[in-house]
Amino acid sequence: MNKQVKFAIIAIIIVIPLSSYSVWASDSSLQIREATSFSKLQAIASFYPLYEFAQQVGQDKVNVQLLVPEGVEPHDWEPTIQDVQLIQKSDFIIINGFGFENWVESLGEMNYQGIVVDTSSQIIKNNDEKSILFKNDPHIWLNPILAKTQVQTIADEFSKSDPQNKNFYQKNAQSYTLELDKLDSKIRNDLSTCSQDFIAFHDAFSYFAYEYNLHQHTILSSNDPHSEPTAKTLENIINTARELKINIIFTEDTTDPRVSGVIANEINGKVLVLSPLEISDDGNYISRMTENLDNLKEALC
Template sequence: MNNQVKMAIIAIAIVIPLSSYSVWASDSSLQIRDENSSNKIQAISSFYPLYEFAQKVGQDKVDVKLLVPEGVEPHDWEPTIQDVQKMQKADFVIINGIGFENWVDSLEDMNYSGIVIDTSHGIIEGEIFEDHDKHESEDGHENEDEHGHESKNEEEHESEDGHGHGSGDPHIWLNPVLAKTQVQNIADSFSKFDPNNKDFYQTNANNYKDELDLLDATIKQELSQCNRDFIAFHDAFSYFANEYDLNQHTIISSNDPHAEPTAKTLENVINTARELNIEIIFTEDTIDTRVSTVIANEIGGKILVLSPLEFGGEGNYISRMTENLQNLKEALC
C-alpha cells in the first residue's frame, strides 16, 4: 500500500480530503443538514461497539446500521461493491480508526464519496502506525512498545519484565475511559451535522459517559488489590491493561487473533504462567479454544473468556465489560 495514501487516511486531528471521500475529525468544518429536514440521520458503524455508541448518542433521531455482519471477524472483513453502495446512502460511516478498518484504504478505488468519522480523534494525536515496534521480554514474549493515549495520564508505564502497552493497538474501545472519547466524537459529529438537536445529542452522550465512568470506577475498585499479570489470547487489552495497572501477557503477540503460535511461543507462555503463578488462561468468545486449553492443562489450570467485544451478543457494552471484569477477578483476585 502506498505510504502517503495510508498516512493521509489514518492521520488524526486534521482533515485530509482524498479525491473521492473525506475523513472528518470531530473539530472539523462539517457540512450541515437541511434544518427543515425531518428525516433521521443515517449512520453506518463499522462494527459492534461503535454501533452501540452511536445508538446511545443518536437514539430516535439517528438510524444506525452495522456494516460488518454479525459473526464476521472485523479484522479480516473487506467491503463489497454492495457495501459501498450502502455507505453511499448514509450521512456518516463511523470507524474506530488507528488502522483497525484496513478497508478504508480501498474506498477511494470504489469511488466512495461520503464522509468517514474517525472516533479515535484525540486519543493518539497525529501518530501513524504502520509497523508494530515490538521487543521481546526476558521470557521470550514479544510485546508492543508504549502508546501515547491521553487517558490515565500522558505517561506510559512498562512492567518490570518488559511488557509494554500498545503501539498501534486499535482496541481503544476496551478501555472505558477511551470509549468516552469515542462517544464524544460521535456526539460532536452528529451535533455539527444537525445543530438543531445539538443539546439532545450531547445530553445523551453525557448520560452514557456517566455509565462509562461508573464502569471505570468499578473496575479500578474491584481490581485494586489483585495480582497484576494475566495471559490474554491476543494482544487486544493493552489500553485496558495500561489504564488499570495490569500486565498483559499474550499467546498471540499481535492484533490478529487468528495468528498461529509456534511451539516455542507455547513453551514461553507455559513458563511465564508457572513463574507468575497464573492458573487461568484467557481465550475469546469467537475463537477456537484448543490452544488456550492446551496451555491451561499443562499448568493444571483452566480457561475463561476475556472478550474483545468485536461482535454483538447477549447484553450490551457495559454488561459484557462487566463479565470481563468478573473473569479477571477470578483470575487475579
Template sequence: MLKKFNIVFMILFIFSIILVGCVSEQTSETIVEADDKIDIVTTFYPLYDFAEKIGGEYVNVQNLVPTGVEPHDWSPKTRDMIQITEADLFIYNGLGFESWIENFFSTLDGDTSVGLVEASLGTEKLGSELEEGHEDEDDHEEEHGVYDPHIWLSPVQAKILAENIKQGLINIDPTHKDDYEERFIELSNQLDELHLKYKEVLENTSRNDFVVSHQAYGYLANEYELTQHSIMGLSPDAEPTIQDYKNISIFIEENNIQYILFEELVSPKLAESLAKELNIETLVLNPLEGLTEDQAKNGDDYFTIMESNLTSLEKALQ
C-alpha cells in the first residue's frame, strides 16, 4: 500500500513540476510581449501626438522637448542624443525646425540601427521669406533654412506628416501593419473633419488679414486664403526692429484690426504692449510647438488646440 502511495505521489509531483514550468514559461512570454514595444523618440509635440495615436499599444513614445518649453529655446543634451540612438524610431520634422539636427546626424555611428522618419517629406513647402518690412531675414534663414517649417498647422499637410509616421512604423514593425493602417485612417478622417470645419468657418468671416506676434501661420493662412501679418519673424524670440514695429502699428490702425494673436510658450509682453498702445485686445493662437503644463494635465491634444485656434481666428477675423 505504501509503495503504491509513493508511486502516486511521485506522478503528482512530476506533473506539478511540468505544470509550474508551463505556467512560468507562459508568464515569461507574456512579460516579454508586454515589454516588447517600439521605442519612439520625437522632437516636438505634434509628432509625439500623431505617433501615439497611430502606434497605440505597440509603441512607447518619448518627446524630447519637455512640456511647457518652447522648442526654439531648447537644445539636446548628451542624454538626449543617447536616447535617440537607443530608440527603434526617431521622428523629426525637418525643414530646419530642428536647428541642431544636421550636427547630430554628422555624429551618428554607421552601425546605429535607429530608424529615421523626416515627417515633412512630400509636403507642399512654403518659402521662409519674411513679410515686407522685417529686416532680420539673413539671421532667420541661417536658423531655419529656406522653408517655413510650421507645416503641421495645416490639417491637410498634417495628414502627410501622419502618413510618414505610419510608414515609418510599418517599416520597423510590419507585423502590426494592419493596426497602424487602421489607426492612420481614423486619424486622417479626423484631420479631414477639422479641415472642413476650418474651411466652413473661415469662409464666412468679414476679413482675411490677421496680426500675430510670431510668423508661424503661413501654412494655415495659405490653406484658407488668409494673410498673416507678424510683429516678428519665424523665430519667436527674434526682436523686431523699430521699423517693423512702426509698420505693423500703421497696418493695424489703417485696417481697423481689433486683436493681436500671440502664443503661450513665449513671453506675450511685446504683443500686449503693442495692443495696449493701440487700444486693442489680444487673443491666443497656439502654433502647437508644445503644450503648456495645464494643457497637458487637461488632456489636450492636437485637435483640441486646433479647435481653440479656430475660435480665436473666427473672433479676430470678424
C-alpha cells in the first residue's frame, strides 16, 4: 500500500467533532484565529529543535506539542492514526522544510485545514547562498544564524494568526535570537584559531561548517544516517583521516558508534559525539550545541 493511499484511509476512518474547533475568519489567504482569553493557539512541531523554538516564541500563549516521539529518529518516521488525529486538531504544523519531513506531502489526504509553517521558506526566499550550495542537506537548524530565521518565521506566523499578541511573540523571538547570537559568537571565537577539517558521520553539518569556515568530511556521503558504508568508503575515510592528521572520528546519538569506532581504531584515535539534535534529551538547543562545540574543540584545537 503506497503512502498516499495509506493516509487517505487513515483520514477517512477518523471522525473529529466539528464542535471542538475554534472559530476561524478568512482574510485573503490568511486564517486569523478569533482569540479569547480562554483559548490558546495549538501548534505541532515536527521534531525537537522546532519544538523548542516554538515554545520559546509562544510560551504560555501557545500549546506546542512534539509530533515525533522522544527518542525516535525523524528521518524515517511516519504518522500513526493517533498522530493524524492530533494533526487535524492543530492550528499549525511547524516543519523544517527542505524535504526533511516526507510525510508532509500527504497532509491533503489527512484533510488538514490549518497552517503549515515551513521554517525554511524565508531562507529560500532570501536566496541564501548556503541554501543553494547545500540544497540536499536539510539540517539548517544546526547553523545558529539560520536557526534565527526559523525562529522569526514561527513568530511571524503566530503573530498573523493571533495579532492581539503580536508584540508578545515578537519580543520572545527577539530575546531568544539574542541567545542564539551569543552562541554564534562563542562558536566563532572558540574555533577561530583551530584546524578546519573534521569527520562527521553523515552530511548533517554542511551549514554549520560553511558558517564557521570548517571542512566537513563524512563517513556516509548521504543524508541518511542509517545507510551502510562500504568497505571502500571506510578505506577512503581512513586514508583521509591519516592525510589530514585527524584523530577524532565523530558519531551521532542516533547511530551505532561501532562504525566510527572501526575508523578510530585504524588511526589510533577515538570517537566523540557530534549530535544533529534530531531527538530530544535532557538538554536544550543551546546547551546541546555547546556540547557539540566542546567536542569540536577537542577534535580541532
